[in-house]
Amino acid sequence: MTAAELVGIKDQLKVFAEREGFILGRVFMEQAHTAPDAFRELIESILRDCPEAVVVPNLHHLGILGSPLQVKADVESGTGVQVLVAAG
Numbered sequence: 001m002t003a004a005e006l007v008g009i010k011d012q013l014k015v016f017a018e019r020e021g022f023i024l025g026r027v028f029m030e031q032a033h034t035a036p037d038a039f040r041e042l043i044e045s046i047l048r049d050c051p052e053a054v055v056v057p058n059l060h061h062l063g064i065l066g067s068p069l070q071v072k073a074d075v076e077s078g079t080g081v082q083v084l085v086a087a088g
Contacts, residue, residue: 001029009057016086017055025051030064039065046079053082 001009010027017024026045030038046054054075059068072083 012057012086013055016084020053020055020084022053022055024055025049030061032064035064043075043079046075046081051081053084055084055086057085058087059085 006029010024013027014024028038028042028045030036042054045051056062056072059072062068062071065071072085075081075083
């Protein structure tokens with residue numbers, strides 16, 4: 001992913017979060033060569049900070065960790081936090 005693509009995704013997440021009544025906090029980006037480090041950081045952040053929701057650009061972004069729908073369900077059931085998808 002290029003720096004410009006990353007900026008675009010962050011902008012997309014920010015617009016979505018604001019439209020849904022949230023404020024975008026930290027953005028976690030998984031790298032294939034360090035997976036699942038960013039996911040672990042996300043879960044630790046959820047458990048520490050107790051946000052109402054987390055947002056992903058699309059379900060594909062959870063695919064590096066397994067079945068995207070299963071990862072989404074596991075995060076929601078394991079943390080109680082709603083996982084919102086910014087784009088279909």
